[in-house]
Amino acid sequence: MDWVAWLDWFNAPDYEFARQVLQRGVAALYFVAFLSSLNQFPALLGERGLLPVPDYLEAFSRLRRPTLFRWRYSDRLLRAVCGTGLAISAVLVAGLPQLGPPWVPLIAFLALWLLYMSIVNVGQTFYGFGWEMLLLEAGFTVAFLGSDQTDPPRTILILVAWLVFRLEFGAGMIKIRGGREWRDLTALYYHHETQPMPGPLSRQAHLLPKPFHRIEVLGNHFAQLVVPFFLFAPQPIASIAAGIIIFTQLWLVASGNFAWLNWIAIVLAFAAVSDPVAHAVLPVLPLDWHAAGGAVVETPLWWLVITLAATALLVALSYWPIRNLFSHHQLMNASFNRWQLVNTYGAFGTVTKQRIEVAVEGTLDQDPDDAADWREYGFKGKPGDVRRLPRQFAPYHLRLDWLMWFLPLRTVHDEWFYAFLAKLLEADRAVLRLLRQDPFDGERPRWVRARTYLYRFSSRAEYRETGQRWIRTPLYEAIPPLSLRHAPGRRQ
Structure with a gap:
């Protein structure tokens, strides 16, 4: 040529x-x-x-x-x-x-x-x-x-x-x-x-x-x-x-x-x-x-x-x-060089069959028992309120909400999650701005805890009857009540 x-x-x-x-x-x-x-x-x-x-x-x-x-x-x-x-x-x-x-x-x-x-x-x-x-x-x-x-x-x-x-x-x-x-x-x-x-x-x-x-x-x-x-x-x-x-x-x-x-x-x-x-x-x-x-x-x-x-x-x-x-042990989303060029990609090799959500709650009460007034924090993208229509955020990336989805798939005891709970106990303004709703309007809760729920979409009949887009069933308490004094991950 x-x-x-x-x-x-x-x-x-x-x-x-x-x-x-x-x-x-x-x-x-x-x-x-x-x-x-x-x-x-x-x-x-x-x-x-x-x-x-x-x-x-x-x-x-x-x-x-x-x-x-x-x-x-x-x-x-x-x-x-x-x-x-x-x-x-x-x-x-x-x-x-x-x-x-x-x-x-x-x-x-x-x-x-x-x-x-x-x-x-x-x-x-x-x-x-x-x-x-x-x-x-x-x-x-x-x-x-x-x-x-x-x-x-x-x-x-x-x-x-x-x-x-x-x-x-x-x-x-x-x-x-x-x-x-x-x-x-x-x-x-x-x-x-x-x-x-x-x-x-x-x-x-x-x-x-x-x-x-x-x-x-x-x-x-x-x-x-x-x-x-x-x-x-x-x-x-x-x-x-x-x-x-x-x-x-x-x-x-x-x-x-x-x-x-x-x-x-x-x-x-x-x-x-x-x-x-x-x-x-x-x-x-x-x-x-x-x-x-x-x-x-x-x-x-x-x-x-x-x-x-x-x-x-x-x-x-x-x-x-x-x-x-062509490998039987195919890597997903991996880079082979420090400059992250010509990588390998892939997603959802397996599909989760059930949706388990971690709900974060806090209370101002002195005694953190079940009789306390527990209020749930609202996230921008993660399902919470069963009546709320999920919002469209993409291509914007809500990083905190995404990691919340991974918690029940791995462990709720990740270092970052305990640090997050500590920030809620401190009513940290920067962290609270990442949320949709702070139930305490900037006031420090005495205790926070994490509970898990099984979520599923409501049927059309269930939605007409209840107005709920999600049906949620309580599962277990993933992290028992924590106070600021005892919260792991707190920075002095």
Whole structure:
């Protein structure tokens, strides 16, 4: 292949719409991620948080993961990092860096990647979710998509499609190798009801007929185990495959709250959508973006070299996730390098059959017996009030609420949870702001305790009779009454 023919293949002028969606969409999700951290990180992990970062850094004096906080952490510095990330994300969403030479959006996205990696790498259990590393990998990859002055590089578009493939196919393989409910098509009998954070339509989805749920599982297997291979097919097949993935992800958006996991999958799937297909579906979009936006300069040699170097790096790092996909001991949401690039993904290898919720209660009474006036704290996303309609928060991530879902699956005796109870006893304002309702209006309770309940969605008849969206049954007292004096995890 001669130089001209190679350059013609490398440039992908028919994917300008895909580049616009990828760059602006990923930047928008970085904005959400930084906003989530700005609002929640100090209370959860700050200097006086539940799991303070200074203590974490002191315990790991040789922290191998890259972070700006390696030498010093302060809440003020954290807010500066989040503020910088928000500003860079906003200008990328507006498309301003993309108007300049390709190195401008490159630096902007790499800055987002490094800034957010600094947060994730000290975020401990509150940042231990697959969509954190997914956002990091997406930010690094789309950094090399260039600017409006050059055509989109085809190798980077293929690597974004490869990221979508690992995300979808990896999740599909985790399910097939996981619980029997995915193989006998009964997983969706339970999932809408027991997922970590239901949304406003989750109950309606759960109440659909069981044959429909079996079709849902079949559709999921088709979308995750078959469709991803066609992302690399010629057009318009690749665009159709992307459309199927987008449709299934939109159903997940409508039926639950999974932070930005579904939204980033939707954004990244556009890497396989060509301009002619996009124009055919939405005629308002230009067919020829060059004619609409002005002339594109010839791809500079230096940019070609940088892009091919990034391509070679990501291809080389793909060895480990490929091996993992074919392993009988497949890892889920794992990174094979300290920079969290070319990771392996997957979720819900098994489906929880029952929903057990941990309710946190407090009382002002001197004697913490059952006759005391126990009042329940309200969480923003976690089910509590049986009459309350679940809210839609995604792509925003409620980190405290998500970890509350994991408590009964592991142990309620996690260090962070005892620290949380101690903060409630102190009526800590930062922690109380993470909640929907403080039943004591800022006053310190004398005692707090944790009780567990079995939750299930009410039937349509039960809802008409009681007005309750949830039916809950008391189970057991997970943590007996604690006072401030005896609360584990309290910081003097």
